[in-house]
Amino acid sequence: MAVSQAAAKAEQAIGHGDNAITEQDVTNPARNREKYGHPTENMQALAWMGKNTVEMQTVPKPKVIEDGDVILKVTGSTVCGSDLHLLHGTVVELEKGDILGHEFCGIVDEVGSAVSKVKKGDRVVASFQIACGECHFCKQKLSSQCQRTNSNTIENGMYGGRTAGMFGYSHFTGGFAGGQAEYARVPLGDVNLLKLPDDVSDEKGLYLSDVVPTSWNCVVDTGVKEGDIVAIWGAGPIGQMCADFSFINGAERVIMIDSNWRLDWMKEKYPKVECVDYSQLKGVKGVVNKLKEMTDGLGPNVALECAAGEYAKSWYHTAQMAAGLETDTPEILNEMIESVRNYGRVGITGVYVGFTNHFNIGSIMERGIRFIGNGQAPVHYYWEDLLKKIQSGEIDPLKMVSHRCKVEDMAKIYYKFEAREKGMQKVFVQTRFSAPPDPGSPQLTEY
Secondary structure (H helix, E strand, O other): OHHHHHHHHHHHHHOOOOOOOOOOOEOOHHHHHHHHEEEEEEEEEEEEEEOOEEEEEEEEEEOOOOOOOEEEEEEEEOOOHHHHHHHOOOOOOOOOOEEOOOOEEEEEEEEOOOOOOOOOOOEEEEOOEEOOOOOOOHHHOOHHHOOOOOOOHHHHHHHOOOOOEEEOOOHHHOOEOOOOEOEEEEOOHHHHEEEOOOOOOHHHHHHHHOHHHHHHHHHHHOOOOOOOEEEEEOOOHHHHHHHHHHHHOOOOEEEEEEOOOHHHHHHHHOOOOEEEEHHHOOOOOHHHHHHHHHOOOOOOOEEEEOOOOOOOOOHHHHHHHHOOOOOOOOHHHHHHHHHOOOOOEEEEOOOOOOOOOOOOHHHHHHHOOEEEEOOOOOHHHHHHHHHHHHHHOOOOHHHHOOEEEEHHHHHHHHHHHHOOOOOOOOEEEEOOOOOOOOOOOOOEOOO
16 A cells, blocks of 8 residues: 555656646545535445455545536446456555446436537446547547546656556546446546447446457457467456457467366356366476477467466565565466467557566567557447447357446455455446346346
8 A cells, every 4th residue: 555655645746747638636526525526415436445455435426527527327337357456556556545447337417518429318338448539549549548638647657658547547547536336427428438229238338348348459459360279368357258259350279278267167158268277287387388288389379468467476476576676477478478389479468567577588589479568458449349249249248247246245346356256257236227137147146
């Protein structure tokens, strides 16, 4: 907690850039009810309260503060693996009381005077990133790299450029309250909301906010094509959908690497997927050797990283991370680089936040490995086409949804998700505004 809040204080001392066209650091209306909150109405929302601690709070309902704002009644949200990086304090510049959640859908409740594309009562899904729609990257629909919605100076200094602002993802990405709540404010609503048609339920449309476009981007940006052998590290929701989308894009084989019940989940959902339990392999080269063995000594054509950089496997990198010598472990990255065949392709979608040591740059250069940072997925580039695929049945997000829960239980869900509780793959979190369940939705679980 100290590191995260120290970074936030450092940002305040340095000062933001002057590039943002929407107000920054509005992470909880309770911090200034007169300016950011409804004068009398409250809501339930999940707040970060320190490292490894989140809790449900009663806070003011957000209000329109800019002409482009849209206030949503949230009808669906979820917990993402990326949220765990916030829980752990891995992503810096969190402050006590910040409202989390970057995946949500809802019903338009109020609109600012400049909003013209959505109206009260429309069903919509929000992209996890906040884009202006007009800058260099937005004109190409590369919305995750918007130049005008995040003025954070430390991010710019660390990365050599800024990402877009993001909902519920710390002041490092602009400081916007998230959607793990009963209401959410969406800045620049005409740009960052997609209408959901009547034939797409919230339980399917919700995941256009992040997991479906992120998985699709991982697969197509890394160039999966007809006949490829694809290896995927991490059998969570992103890994699962990457397996699905790899087959859609022509992959001949998909090999999934993980070490828990999620491999059984994958076998049940996708019998064609070959599973490797890395915990049963010996030596630091166990995964590399196994994948070579499974591919006639060549290795896969493509490796996709759907785990993250904060989970060290060895004591060596655990110690380095604890000592602050690196923010991310390179272990999975090195496995991927060494596993793929010469001129193979490696795509990174799992979150890496800073710097790493002992990265096998030599293998990349000498063997011609294409090492691709997939980036935060540009949701706007894909979501209209992916919505059509959901409508046609080509894509079914409900394949990954294992639980339906209440927003009141959100804090408990975080801890269960963190513990990788058996069977909890992806949740749909309902609120008092949610429609009756989709016929394919899991039964409600209450904690």
